[in-house]
Amino acid sequence: MCQSCAASAAPAPLHADASGPFRGLSRRGLLAGAGLGALAVHLPTGSAAATEPEAAAEAEAAASARNGAWACPALGRFPAGGHYGAPRGGASHAGQDVSNSTGTAVHAAAAGTVVRRSWGGGLPGRTGNALVIAHGGGQYTYYGHLSAYRVGLNAEVGAGQRIADMGATGNVTGPHLHFETHTGRLGTTVNPVSFLAARGVDLSGGWSRIDPGASGATVVVIQHLMNRRGYGLVVDGAYGSVSADAVKRFQRSQGLTADGQVGPATWPELVYTLRQGADGSHVRALQTALNKRGAGLAVDGGFGSVTRSAVRAYQSVNRLVVDGEAGPVTWRALTG
Known part of the structure; x- marks a missing residue:
């Protein structure tokens, strides 16, 4: 599960075909400590995270979006305390953890472009090797604590494509995927479980839901x-x-x-x-x-x-x- 991210030196970048895990404690893209700004959820001022009513409205607006465009990013289990909004020091957990062994495949949740491929994904409060995919329309997904990258920066990826391997890089207690959904702009997080559910995807690994009108x-x-x-x-x-x-x-x-x-x-x-x-x-x-x-x-x-x-x-x-x-x-x- 993700711990509060601590400042640490980034290792040498992974190559797209790297397969081995990194050494050191790995962990999730959390929001901890001061200076998290727009990326911390439920902060009293200056927070870019969606409020509960906003998240509910977003999910309702997407209720008819079970169109096959989204996919489950990884198989595993939800660890205790790894849920969206869980306390992380003076902030809240910005994503949902999915635990499995190092090397488990990580897939793109939707088609898009890889816009970040770096330590922490270039976002405050995160540690570990990470990817950010832009999906258009102000929607982004974040994949953290990776042990290997399978795609390069600026790569165009399809929904369900393997993009990385699960790992334990950064400030973590064990291997997992730290998965975030951002809507409106990069930095405005919403609950990934409800976000994907509104799009027909069960992040916990259940069957998908595909509605009439879907394609692909x-x-x-x-x-x-x-x-x-x-x-x-x-x-x-x-x-x-x-x-x-x-x-x-x-x-x-x-x-x-x-x-x-x-x-x-x-x-x-x-x-x-x-x-x-x-x-x-x-x-x-x-x-x-x-x-x-x-x-x-x-x-x-x-x-x-x-x-x-x-x-x-x-x-x-x-x-x-x-x-x-x-x-x-x-x-x-x-x-x-």
Whole structure:
């Protein structure tokens, strides 16, 4: 979990392909002590952090934004005391900690541009190797205490792309990702859990929620899975009325609420447990989901040795059971 960040010398910058952890105590991007200014949450004056009513209004405004544009940045657990707003000396914790072992994959929460790649991300009160991604519209995400960078400064990244490895660099008690969401401008933090939930992402690792009107790779996954079940959809990545009506028919056939949202109730009924030798649209769905995470597979519908290796590699870097089989746990991580 993140401790109050202490001033310390920054190590030599990591190269984009670095893989080893740094030495020394690592920790989260916290806001502690004087001089945190706009980056400390709930300060009486001069704070750029959103108030609770502002955060609630922002979440409400984004309630229809479950459009597949956002992804879970890392798999792990929420450690005690690592939540947004937790006390950190005279300030508050600016993000949500997600704990797992050093080397666990860290993914971009949405498409954007890497605008910071440095010790503390260049933000006051933070320590450890960090990245900041600008997503446009005044939205930024911060990834702290990294053990390795997987992308360079100014890189354009896609939602779900691997960008770094979890670590324990900086002032920390153990390896984790310190994840922040900034809205309006860099420095105005909001609760990452509710921010992502409003966009269909469960930061604690649950199934995603995709609403009609969504577009992109996750919609392609849904359309391939629906076609395996005989719905004959055009696989165009657009979750329009035809695809939504088909999902509603599927939901009714399974005794589910027919709302068209592919979420925690629908995903488990829609996915298949797949292993080497499988063939068909459901394998195309799996290959598409793996490609969103950077696998670079041919989407040919054949679960051969290359696809199996990609499944195993994804399971390994995300600390799942490495068996090369795409079951519900792997699907949940891939589509989250």
